[in-house]
Amino acid sequence: MTSIVWQRRRAAVGSTWREFTRNRGGLAGLVVLGVVVVLALLAPLVTDASGLDVTKAAGQRWQSPSAEFWFGTDHTGRSVLLLTWWGSRISLLIGLTATVLSVAIGTLVGVTAAHFGGWLSAGLMWVTNFFLVLPSLVLAIALSTVLPRGIGTIVLAIGVTSWASTARLVRAQTLSVEARPFIERAKVLGGGHVHVIGRHVLPAVLPLVFVNTTLTVANAIVAEATLSFLGLGDPSMVSWGSMLRAANLHGAVSQRAWWFLLPPGLGVVVIVLAFTLVGRALETVLNPRLRGDR
């Protein structure tokens, strides 16, 4: 019986994929993401990390782009290309792990609130709405100020403050799934909470969660850049946010060092845009109301 279910699910994924490939924006976003992830993974193999060390800077300060330094150098003489390349690793790493944390919390809260009902549900929904209203960055700033600096803190700060919209979405979807007759059947046949949630609710909710994830990653990457820009990042790591902080503090604007300003910012824009395009394409595929035909 399970195999039929899986066959159907595989077929559903297949048709979603075919539908997705018809969306040009989404496909372009996916290709860009693939390229960036591969580049980020390749960084330690292709480049030498010692160039990130301020004391071993290879060039002069504020050199404009040349054959030796394609993207010029920063205020300490390090290659901006190298910094951007390595910065992509931290930005992606934090963006993805914070998203996993945020989506996990959101799914847990959403499913629990919908499945169990009663005062637990009311309480959870109150907390969710509270977090939804709070400006998440202000809270993330507060958290990363009082906790010790580091990657873990940033991930925690972003994850803990951004789960609310996922929770609300998951709750709504769980409620609509649980209203269907096959859930009643499962319960009558003696299925417990674990069985109903694990076998029936989660598989039905996960596609939606997946779409939501792509949009959450985009937010998380901007949040990381913002926190690092404000000086709350890990001081020993190069990320796009910390590069922009250095650019601001050391007067890249008055130096007219456009080569130091453009790469990290464009990096954020390209990644965020790619995730957004993929997310919107998936949304269109999974939500027939948004499809092109009138």
Added chain:
Amino acid sequence: MTAPPLVRPSPRRGGGSGLLRHVAGKVGGALVSLAAVVVLGFFLFRLIPGDPTVTMTRGRQVDEAQIAELRALHGYDRPIVEQFGKYVGGLLHGDMGTSLFYRRTVAELIGERVGPTLLLVGTSTLIAVTLGLWLGIRGAWRRDSPFDRASTGVALVGWAMPAFWLGMLLSMVTGNLFPSGGMRFSSTPPDFWSQALDVAHHMVLPCLTLIAVVYAQYQLVMRSSLLEEMNADYLTTARAKGLRDDQVRRRHAVPNALLPTVTLVFLHIGLVVTGAITVETVFSWPGLGLLTYEALAGPDLPLLQGTFVVLAGSVIVMNVLADLLYQVLDPRVRAS
């Protein structure tokens, strides 16, 4: 916080009591949220750091006597319950403690900075909403036209940009055309018009930056909200009556699509506040955002606690206002 008499709905009022009860629920809920923000402020800045004086003096040369003095000054040597009581009591009187680095009261500092932030955030929101709604309506009405595609694309790019990066880019590109920081030159004559002109001149870049990263929200929401109305029967009726296309749009479709968008304008205030923090930092705009940034450097925990409570609290107030506004605007809710 707003209009406490509304909290007591009278059951004998007949038709209006449902609405009153609803309003009371919203206001009561907001009050509970405000209380939660206050508790969260205490939790974040007094409990998590363990000993706040250690956090605040991190990386500085201080001896035991100085730390003890700091502790006594901020009352950190007292039992936690007593500290909490003093904190809440102080907040109710508008007393948020003393800033560590300015050596002035937090309330005074925040009071000085509220004006510039309101001016910047208010102006940018107003322009961004107007621009976003106009673009969203035009895009949805001619769906998939070149204009729709281009404006949606531009909006998405703007939305993807970190505000502070765009700010730095703009100030680099415009060179000396606009002042790169602050709110006014000290050399400007003190009369009203030259001061206003000077402030406006300083505000161009921060305002542009904030608009560029914020307007996309309004455009995309307006667009999809109008698209939902596009197939409605009442539009067919309106056309069948012989109304011109833009009359159908202006008088029938847009007012209905506007409802969810208006609430979103208020709901997104939190996002604008976030943008204001980094934009004010880049342009040294002397508002609450810059104050928050300055407090981070210490970290100046009492000051940070104050800005946290004020920023989060004002967003909550904005939200309840949005809810109440929705009551006024939507005839269906008004009637029930």
